[in-house]
Amino acid sequence: MRLDSITDAIGDTPLVRVDPAVHGLRHIDLYAKLEMLNPFGSVKDRAAWHMVRPGLTAAADGHRTVVELSSGNTAKALSLLAGLYGVPFKTVTNRIRVPEMRDLLLLLGAEVEELPGQTECLDPTSTDDPLTLFHQELTGSADGYVYTDQYYNARNTEAHAAGTGPEIVADLDGRAPDHFVACVGTAGSSSGVARVLREHDPGVHVLGLVAHKADFIPGIRTIDEVQGVGLFDPATYDTIETVTADEAIEGMVTLARRCGMPAGPTGGAAYTGAVRHLRTLDAELTERRTAVFIVCDRIESYLSYVRQRRPDLLGRPAHRNSLATLTEAEAAAATGIGTEDAERWIAQDEPLVVDLRSPFSYAALHIDGSVNIVDELFAELLQGGLPFSKSRPVLLACPVGEQSARYAALLTRMGHPDVRSLAGGIIAWRDAGAPLVRE
Numbered sequence: 103m104r105l106d107s108i109t110d111a112i113g114d115t116p117l118v119r120v121d122p123a124v125h126g127l128r129h130i131d132l133y134a135k136l137e138m139l140n141p142f143g144s145v146k147d148r149a150a151w152h153m154v155r156p157g158l159t160a161a162a163d164g165h166r167t168v169v170e171l172s173s174g175n176t177a178k179a180l181s182l183l184a185g186l187y188g189v190p191f192k193t194v195t196n197r198i199r200v201p202e203m204r205d206l207l208l209l210l211g212a213e214v215e216e217l218p219g220q221t222e223c224l225d226p227t228s229t230d231d232p233l234t235l236f237h238q239e240l241t242g243s244a245d246g247y248v249y250t251d252q253y254y255n256a257r258n259t260e261a262h263a264a265g266t267g268p269e270i271v272a273d274l275d276g277r278a279p280d281h282f283v284a285c286v287g288t289a290g291s292s293s294g295v296a297r298v299l300r301e302h303d304p305g306v307h308v309l310g311l312v313a314h315k316a317d318f319i320p321g322i323r324t325i326d327e328v329q330g331v332g333l334f335d336p337a338t339y340d341t342i343e344t345v346t347a348d349e350a351i352e353g354m355v356t357l358a359r360r361c362g363m364p365a366g367p368t369g370g371a372a373y374t375g376a377v378r379h380l381r382t383l384d385a386e387l388t389e390r391r392t393a394v395f396i397v398c399d400r401i402e403s404y405l406s407y408v409r410q411r412r413p414d415l416l417g418r419p420a421h422r423n424s425l426a427t428l429t430e431a432e433a434a435a436a437t438g439i440g441t442e443d444a445e446r447w448i449a450q451d452e453p454l455v456v457d458l459r460s461p462f463s464y465a466a467l468h469i470d471g472s473v474n475i476v477d478e479l480f481a482e483l484l485q486g487g488l489p490f491s492k493s494r495p496v497l498l499a500c501p502v503g504e505q506s507a508r509y510a511a512l513l514t515r516m517g518h519p520d521v522r523s524l525a526g527g528i529i530a531w532r533d534a535g536a537p538l539v540r541e
């Protein structure tokens with residue numbers, strides 16, 4: 103194969119059958135669409151190229167910067183594409199929770215601006231999410247920028263309607279699969295592919311997968327975040343199911359160790375979600391069926407993600423004191439304290455106030471006298487046992503009070519006699535007009 107440009111290598115990814123001895127389905131042929139084999143490493147190569155292409159030459163002539171809101175694969179693909187044209191690329195994102203990705207983007211020459219929002223994805227339903235405000239600014243006037251706008255740009259979906267979908271049909275000898283399974287981030291890939299498959303066969307069943315709400319799977323939304331955003335249209339999916347981070351990692355392990363497919367967490371989530379969904383149908387089938395799931399990207403960028411959640415897979419002792427080991431009953435029994443009571447408590451008993459948010463959020467506004475231990479670091483600290491003296495009470499604070507409540511429950515289980523979680527988090531504290539200071 104000889105190509106004039108690396109962009110000619112985008113697309114035409116293989117459809118590979120998963121060995122039935124691995125997935126155990128007796129009547130369903132399960133195929134993986136290996137989007138991880140795109141040249142920049144993910145399904146987003148197609149969308150990034152299709153979205154940025156019309157603006158790149160003008161950007162090069164007019165000294166404009168390509169800009170996107172992405173903490174992962176779209177930013178990676180756009181960095182490389184912008185670099186091809188000698189154009190700068192900037193990504194603006196809420197905290198990047200996969201450290202390898204931040205380093206990689208910097209190495210690729212991207213400018214990375216991290217904002218203090220909570221979610222990985224754009225959340226237009228939140229009026230004070232800084233990422234959303236930035237998005238609104240860019241949508242109003244993108245002077246000096248080529249804004250690819252992956253959450254709203256129809257070209258994101260079109261890339262998959264023109265490429266990924268037709269390739270699947272061609273590789274199945276002109277037929278659509280009976281089932282199509284994809285994780286949902288911007289919804290571009292699932293919507294584009296689903297549209298084309300249904301044109302071939304309106305009966306195709308589309309399963310969209312999102313992360314369980316207490317979990318984080320890099321690249322996709324949680325069930326709470328998925329509604330009403332950008333390209334997402336509920337009508338695209340016959341069924342939407344959730345996958346936990348543990349299931350995503352289990353799927354990664356199976357694909358890597360048994361199938362020769364070194365997939366990232368969303369590939370693992372798609373495999374686990376597909377097999378779980380299809381298993382029930384398989385038991386009643388008498389005819390053969392076909393199912394396709396998307397393997398979005400590769401395993402290598404997610405070592406710290408795995409280390410944090412499943413250290414045993416990397417030859418390290420399993421975490422004893424992790425949120426994953428918390429029972430629902432323990433989590434529900436955490437002691438919360440509202441803003442007014444917390445203010446009084448701080449004045450009287452001087453608890454140690456620990457702010458679990460990102461350093462950016464903390465620097466912008468925090469409770470006077472609080473210390474900042476970002477949640478990931480806090481999780482690691484707890485592996486060594488209780489990191490504070492039992493003689494001083496502790497108040498934990500996070501953005502909305504959910505994570506701090508879980509950590510409060512964990513510290514209680516670890517033997518701390520008086521740990522409380524700031525109910526409603528720093529947002530409720532701020533909304534109540536309680537004092538906050540800037541770094």
Ligand SMILES: Cc1ncc(COP(=O)(O)O)c(C=O)c1O
Nearest residue numbers: 286287288289290291321368398
């Ligand atoms: C690793 C990974 N998996 C899945 C997706 C979801 O793809 P889409 O945005 O097309 O819904 C993304 C999107 O960024 C991703 O980065």
